[in-house]
Amino acid sequence: xxxxxxxxxxxxxxxxxxxxxxxxxxxxxxxxxxxxxxxxxxxxxxxxxxxxxxxxxxxxxxxxxxxxxxxxxxxxxxxxxxxxxxxxxxxxxxxxxxxxxxxxxxxxxxxxxxxx
Amino acid sequence: xxxxxxxxxxxxxxxxxxxxxxxxxxxxxxxxxxxxxxxxxxxxxxxxxxxxxxxxxxxxxxxxxxxxxxxxxxxxxxxxxxxxxxxxxxxxxxxxxxxxxxxxxxxxxxxxx
Numbered sequence: 001x002x003x004x005x006x007x008x009x010x011x012x013x014x015x016x017x018x019x020x021x022x023x024x025x026x027x028x029x030x031x032x033x034x035x036x037x038x039x040x041x042x043x044x045x046x047x048x049x050x051x052x053x054x055x056x057x058x059x060x061x062x063x064x065x066x067x068x069x070x071x072x073x074x075x076x077x078x079x080x081x082x083x084x085x086x087x088x089x090x091x092x093x094x095x096x097x098x099x100x101x102x103x104x105x106x107x108x109x110x111x112x113x114x115x116x
Numbered sequence: 117x118x119x120x121x122x123x124x125x126x127x128x129x130x131x132x133x134x135x136x137x138x139x140x141x142x143x144x145x146x147x148x149x150x151x152x153x154x155x156x157x158x159x160x161x162x163x164x165x166x167x168x169x170x171x172x173x174x175x176x177x178x179x180x181x182x183x184x185x186x187x188x189x190x191x192x193x194x195x196x197x198x199x200x201x202x203x204x205x206x207x208x209x210x211x212x213x214x215x216x217x218x219x220x221x222x223x224x225x226x227x228x229x
Contacts, residue, residue, distance in 0.1 A: 037220075043222055043225075045208070046220075102149055102166075102218060104208070107158075
């Protein structure tokens with residue numbers, strides 16, 4: 001069975017600084033997707049970034065980028081130029097390719113605080 | 117395009133009662149998944165419906181059930197409520213294809229007293 005582990009329950013970063021959130025996963029599959037979701041106090045889960053396992057290039061979305069190490073089964077999220085609005089719970093998630101199922105397996109989350 | 121709508125947003129029920137939660141997916145999405153979020157267990161997958169058929173189920177007791185209608189709207193039902201069922205219940209809808217992403221609703225906060 002696939003598992004997702006986030007070993008940092010809480011992180012803190014100064015505004016405008018850079019922070020990296022860690023995620024490791026376990027799977028025997030070779031084809032899958034990885035995601036980072038953000039859950040602010042409003043509780044709405046918002047997709048931050050996604051990575052397809054067969055793509056070697058790390059995904060980037062504006063200030064958000066990932067470091068995807070497939071052999072090490074590691075998928076960290078880097079937030080550059082942190083803003084107050086980045087404060088939220090961040091979840092790493094795993095999914096097998098759509099078509100058979102859209103089931104997401106989540107990590108336990110990292111609560112990110114942004115200090116002004 | 118309207119997002120995923122969950123109703124009600126908040127609910128308070130008494131132990132032993134049953135409850136029904138509703139989820140309207142994004143127009144055109146045929147897959148609806150349900151998750152339970154609690155401080156102790158985190159986000160756990162309940163079940164997924166696709167074209168009115170349950171195609172995946174998490175490890176929850178039979179008190180938790182769901183269904184999907186022909187318009188893709190989904191409901192989940194919890195019978196004989198227990199205190200431990202207090203949680204945020206999230207619904208996500210997805211489109212077709214391998215590259216689809218899940219869009220989440222704002223959730224229903226269920227409190228069992």
